[in-house]
Amino acid sequence: MNRLTFIIGGARSGKSRHGEELVAILPRPWIYIATAQAYDDEMCERIATHRSRRGDGWLTVDAPLDLAGAIEALPGDRPVLVDCLTLWLTNHMLADHDLEVECARLADILAKPRGPWFVVSNEVGQGIVPDNALARRFRDEAGRLNQRIAAVADTVLLMVAGLPLKVK
Known part of the structure; x- marks a missing residue:
């Protein structure tokens, strides 16, 4: 089953938890690729909460920037x-990297899953128009990235209030 499932939704919609549940019904070992960077105490706490919720059976790979490389290096199936x-995208924006190059590289890798892959992202385009240029650029770049990944995904799930809605 070499398939890509894209899980998208708003903040606290249940995206991560649902992704974990989908992976956990498959045979171990499970691989969790984390893109977060802990710049403050609050983010450290969020990361710790995610790790403790996952429990045993997960191999965690930190890939705040080279996500495509981390995926390429994984063993098959x-x-x-x-x-x-969206955290990965933020990391690249703050580092002033070429987003087109990075997003194209990631989309190319995700278009060829070597196993059951599940990718989580935030839906950021359903709120108000942000009041500053950086936030508007982030919203636009995230929207473009999400469209790109949805296009190569076999399945797209939209999370709403903890419930998955199949979009594709």
């Missing part, structure tokens, strides 16, 4: 959860 694309 293992269940993989990538959490999340």
Whole structure:
């Protein structure tokens, strides 16, 4: 089963938890690719909460920037959860990297899953128009990235209040 499932939704919609549940019904070992960077105490706490919720059976790979490289380096046919694309995108924006190059490279890798892969991202385009240029650029770049990944995904799930809605 070499398939890509894209899980998208708003903040606290249940994206990560649902992705974990989908992976956990598959045979171990499970691989969790984390894109978060802990710049403050609050983010450290969020990361710790995610790790403790996952429990045993997960191999965690930290890939705040080289997500495509981390995915390429994985052994074949293992269940993989990538959490999340919007944090990864933020990391690249703050580092002033070429987003087109990075997003194209990631989309190319995700278009050829070697196992059951699950990718989480935030839906950021359903709120108000942000009041500053950086936030508007982030919203636009995240929207473009999400469209790109949805296009190559076999399945797209939209999470709403903890409930998955199949979009594709």
